[in-house]
Amino acid sequence: MADLGLYVFAAALLFGIGVYGLIVARHLMRKLFAINIMGNAIFILMVTAARPLDGAPDPVPQALVLTGIVIAVSATAFALALMVRLHRETGQVSLSADNESGGDDG
């Protein structure tokens, strides 16, 4: 098995990059990249936070991460559909526009 410390380091960097992207990026798809990258960082930490058994990572966190990956892709798929529809309705692919409380037909 690899030196896990290095991967924890990677996770920290990736999480920071994801946070930066989430704040800075305008385009919704980039925000989704950012969230997925943060998710990967957290998945790494979940596996490394548990002590390995028999030289391999603990199977329980691995199973949790597997579930997490499927949930992440489901949420991403829905977010993409939402983004496409939002663009079709408003011509925008970012959330920067305001006046959310306006609108007559609520």
Add this chain to the structure above:
Amino acid sequence: MMALLLDGLIVLALVSLAVQAISGRSLFRGIIHFVVFGLTMALAWARIGAPDLAMAEAAIGAGLTGALMMVAYRRLVAQGDNHSPRAPAQKSRLAIPIAVGSGLLVGVIGLGALLADNPPGEAGLIVLETLPEYGLGNAITGVLLLFRGLDTLLEIAVLLTALLAARALAGTGDSSATARTQHPETPLVGALLAVVIPLTILVAVHLLRAGTHETGGAFQAGAVLAAAGVLLVLSGRVSRTDTAGPLVRLGILAGLSAFILIGLMPLLYGEALLTLPGMWSIYLIETAMMVSIAAALILLFADAGGLKRDRRG
């Protein structure tokens, strides 16, 4: 020494790909970088010693997420999104401090957890201990289906919900979504399909079967199957329809409903909810889940309510 170099290179690639995906100039390149990031992530999982995760990440995290992103990008372009390639970044002076701070926090937490002198996870030990009783070789499949089945059941429900919610979005509003591009029949694509499709199905079934004793499982197999479906959609062999035919509906629901019905069965003879009655039920549920995952992902990709075979195919 070489191992360290290898890990270092993987980490370096991960970080630079992440930076590129987020801050690169063009969105299209961002998607490519994100996909390659996912592939590199799979290498990282392999190095960490988690081949199941490597496979899931490659198939679902990189492959299908990437395909979904590309098709969404294509729809944006078709809808006339012309500022996306150069979307300017928001200016925020706080962004860098917050990012550095949260990265540091996560690093400290991660190192703290790595270095903490914990006993090995008791749940994990129980898995390794009791798994042979069930005749399963893959601990992760065991956790997903035998020991923590509810998580898996609800996870399929999450996928179904995402599909239903996305369909609801496409179903309202105008009909521009139904306009499709023509697919000219090209000889190379036809030849490729003739080889690839049977192979994919073979690989999917192999992965599914392998899931009980070694790396693999319903999710990975479903992703491979979905990839085959995506290929058929892209090449125009299968075309989208607005409503699902009975077969497609069955496919979408097979996983969740089979899991629920089999999970409720033990209540009839006084056992605990979701106790799986035998190996046959594991195979049945896994197959149904594979079909559902594939169906849901293909429909999400095609932005379609249903699918039908094109006459040419």
Add this chain to the structure above:
Amino acid sequence: MTAEALSLIVFLPLLAACVIVAAPGLSALSVRLGLIPLPLLLLAPTLEVLDQGTYRMALAGHNSPLGIEWALDPLSLLMLWLNTGITILVSLHASYGFPPASEAGRRFWPLWLILFASMNALVLSADLFNLYVTLELVTLAAIGLITVEGKPLALRAGMRYLLLALLASLLYLLGVGLLYGQTGTLDLYLIAERIEISWLPVTALSLMIVGLLIKSAIFPLHAWLPAAHGNAPGPVSAILSAVVVKVSVYMIWRLWFWTAADWDLEAVALLLGLLGGAAILYGSLAALVQVRLKMIIAYSTVAQLGYLLLVFPLAGNLAFKAAVYQMLSHGLAKAAMFLAAANILHAIGTDRLRRLAGIDQRMPLDVFALALAGVSIMGLPPSGGFLAKWLFLEAAWEQQAWGWLVLVAFGGLLAAAYLFRVLAVVCLHPRRRLGQRSRRRSPTPASWAALLLAIGAILAGFFSAPVLDLITAGLPPGLGSR
């Protein structure tokens, strides 16, 4: 019996959702089958809890260090009743806006039933990771419902909600991973026994709580709520405000009072209380300046959620009862308000306040429901909201926490201010003309659904004894004595 009933409470609505997708022709029937039996199914668990106190079941026959367990105690039982009762009444309303047999209904009902089932599953679960999965299911189904009509404002609100919710889940998930690494289990009661307090578990707990605070829209992490709740279809707004945001507060309570029962975290408790106080003030003031009825109600939710956090600094028997009671009565009242607002919006075509003058003559039932629910939100006797706030005042008085006492009282005044503003416009302008806007009428049962919920919120003030007894029976460890 109980095991069977609890299994069906979760799986019956899910199966009904499957049937609607599989056979749209059966949708009216399966909506009924997925909802109406639920109160009956709840009887067995209720008797069990009244009799035994707590009921635990290990799913798949694997109990806790590894397997997932469901734990039914008085608090989760109350949450099940809250969810079931409100969902069924709101469904009555929704069956007019989204007829099950229609195209819109076929999009709406599967998500609705999944949302219902997932909240039941969440309330029952005693497993940190399973809670994560159920919470994701709740969130995705909820956002799917917000955007189901495809209106631009709702789409944007849903997108913002989704991004924040994903971020929140990641924080929660990181905490779960850390706690598993520390304890080798995911059972939230077992973790409480095993954990040794150090910086790592405290960090994990904080991450999870921050994630859940985002999901429950506690000030200053509330930014997504008003737009999402104010622009969703009427029944969806009702269920979002009444139950969906509550389940993540419920999770915070579970983590705080059960998993971290023995930790001494007074500073964090004070901080959470201050956030709650800020939410009360900010939400109420923001509600005062809104121009749309649904936005007023949505900001009112931000304010009323703040009360639920006062239980942390005032930790004790009385405060806990007050917070649970606030959760129940606010659920009823807020669902009633949103349904009434949906009826008004449907009939008038807008919910801008200045165009609602004089509708009390045309829509007496809805305005009455709005007013009754308002009584409970303001905390006027004899409503359930009054009782909750009274208990808060009593708790603050007993601990001589004058600051909190003033805050609770002042919050009630502010609520009165923003609600009377609404009622004044609606009832006291007889001279304004309604003009051509009186096109549509809401079906009477839709109004009755709102009225029934509002009456429930009032009755909660009268028939409080059994509920309070139940809460007392289910007080968290350590709080019972104080």
Add this chain to the structure above:
Amino acid sequence: MMDVALPAVAVFLLLNLVAGMLRVYRGPTLADRMLAALLFSTTTVAILLLMAEWMAMPALRHVALLFVMLASILSLAFVGLPRDADEEDT
């Protein structure tokens, strides 16, 4: 001997990957990027197979198999993309 040689080859292949990344970055045409991305999957398959041998983890061969399947599909997905959107950036 093999313990050094196998990771060394893997490192070499990874360096190849980095070179390919440069091509994705610089383009200039869509086809260049697509070919580079294809190179990724091929190289990754090789790395995974090396790792399977070196880390004594035969399961990684399954992962490699899956990579092969996905590569062909991703490449087709690339082909289906519109031309007008991205060619202006060189």
